[in-house]
Amino acid sequence: MIKRIPLAWLNLTHDRRRFATSLAGVGFAVLLMFMFNGFMNALYDSQLQLLNRFNGEVIIVNRLRTNMFVPRAFARRRLYQARAFEGVQDAYAMYISEVNWKNPENRKSRVVRVIAINPDEPVLNIPEIETHRQALKLPETALMDTKSRVEVGPVEAGVISELADRYIRLVGTFTIGTDFASGNGNLLMSDQNFLRYFADRGPEEDKRSFATVDVGVVKLAPGTNVERMVKTLQEHLPNDVLVMARDGENGFVIRERKYWQENTNIGFVFSLLTSMGFFVGIILVYQILYTDVADHWAEYATLKAMGYKNGYLLGVVMQEAFILSVLGFIPGVLVSQLLYTAAGNATGLFFQMTLERIINLLVATFIMCLVSGAIAVRKVQTTDPADVF
């Protein structure tokens, strides 16, 4: 019994129901911040789901393709040229196009993104390609993304429908998720099948062939310096292509994220909403702390009369703020996690709760409670023990 009486804790928890309500209030503010922040990050992160599957350290794209949405291809011979460099193990071609998919149930057409690769090459880190390689090599077959929007209809092996007004059969599924460029979902097929559908879609559509490639994925030999290789390739390949590392500060993935950050209002809108959650939290916590101080006004004044200094009482209020922020944060995170999963399933967006994001919001919650505490504390400071008599 050498410890101080935990006055802050006892005052907060004395009335169980009020304590639960207080925690729910803080938790709700935390939830608001998590949801808005989550939507913002999900919209950004979703853009990168396909990019993160590229099985290569270096990416080659048309210089005009500033983001995945731009349908610009480059000459396939650039990949052959790249293969000639020492340190380059292989260079894979990826063909991307958008086309109508007919929902087999209600016969309505929806735009989907078709990703085509040579099934014998490890272009994408998607294990299902390996599993269904032989089926993919058959004519008019494809895999479909299970995270496609519900509008595309049933997603399972054996579904028969129409792609670009032609017969197609699903032989399996894989999972990536939707993004801004993917339309209603992703379809994955072999390059041979790609030609079948896109070589000649009619006079108004681009005629696709193996001469042009949308994304080039370059696999380097183990131990090769990625940065130096990128530089070498960029210097020696013609300037119609842009060579970038996949990862890293100036990498392809970051560039894509930056594009959406800088060219949309997502960041502004959701940051605004997150900060609104923050201020709602400040007001809630202030209410809780102020009520506590007001209810115990005579007791706090008595403590002052007994000889407790303002500093002690400030400490009590700040401790209460601290306890509220920590204990309110826990239910906030747990409920947010559930809602992230639910929202991810409903939208096909990629909601992820990383440790960094949790810590950021925990810090925000601390600050939220400390600001409220700092405002509520003024009530204690002005408490005059002479008034209790």
Added chain:
Amino acid sequence: MFKTQPQSTLDSSRDDLAVQIQHLNYFFGVGDLSKQVLFDISLELPKGQIVILTGPSGSGKTTLLTLAGALRRLQDGSLRVLGKELVGLGDRALVNVRRNIGFIFQAHNLFESLTASQNVEMAVELTGKFASKREQSVTMLSALGLADRVDYKPKSLSGGQKQRVAIARALVNHPKLILADEPTAALDKKSGRDVVTYLHNLSRQEGCTVLMVTHDNRILDVADRIINLVDGRLESDSTPNDFVQHKTQEALTEVSADMFIM
């Protein structure tokens, strides 16, 4: 507004006095709105005395009590509490003086969230004696007849018991001066009497000075001395017997149980 005498005439502090007040004036408010509530009060409370301060409402008794309790800043006259001059002290120094004084209020002002013992321990913690705080608290509560209520929360205690816990909190650090403001006002006759009896016995044991403001004529007999304050001036300073006789003569026609209610 009249000035006080120079400091030299005030410098006559004595060790046997718990409170020594000389030519004390006190004003509420400042400037044009300032109103004088205490006029040239001079008063000496020897150690170990139980003094009741009485008078009509608005006479300034509570103000005098808060001044003696170092709860207000003072500018005029001289007020020595336990040998320490309070006039001119800043807030921080006043807080340190307060730690040597026990306060008892009309309301018990106990934390509902703390047990009786914890409420008392809050006072012990001020002295830094964390190891023995529980023991000190239990001893003091037992002395007040609350040995079996140590771990009860105020909610499960009666009014008289709560006030006794408040007294335990005021006395646990063995202060040399106790200031009480209507400690029995919220209590029924019997518990009020109990509370005062305990206060009386303990102050005798501890040899501490008690200055108590009260309207409650039922407890006048515990006092060594009764001071009557009217309109901010000392009206009388007498023993309980003289006080009662004096009051009785004033109102001969009205001899009843509440003849001392002022």
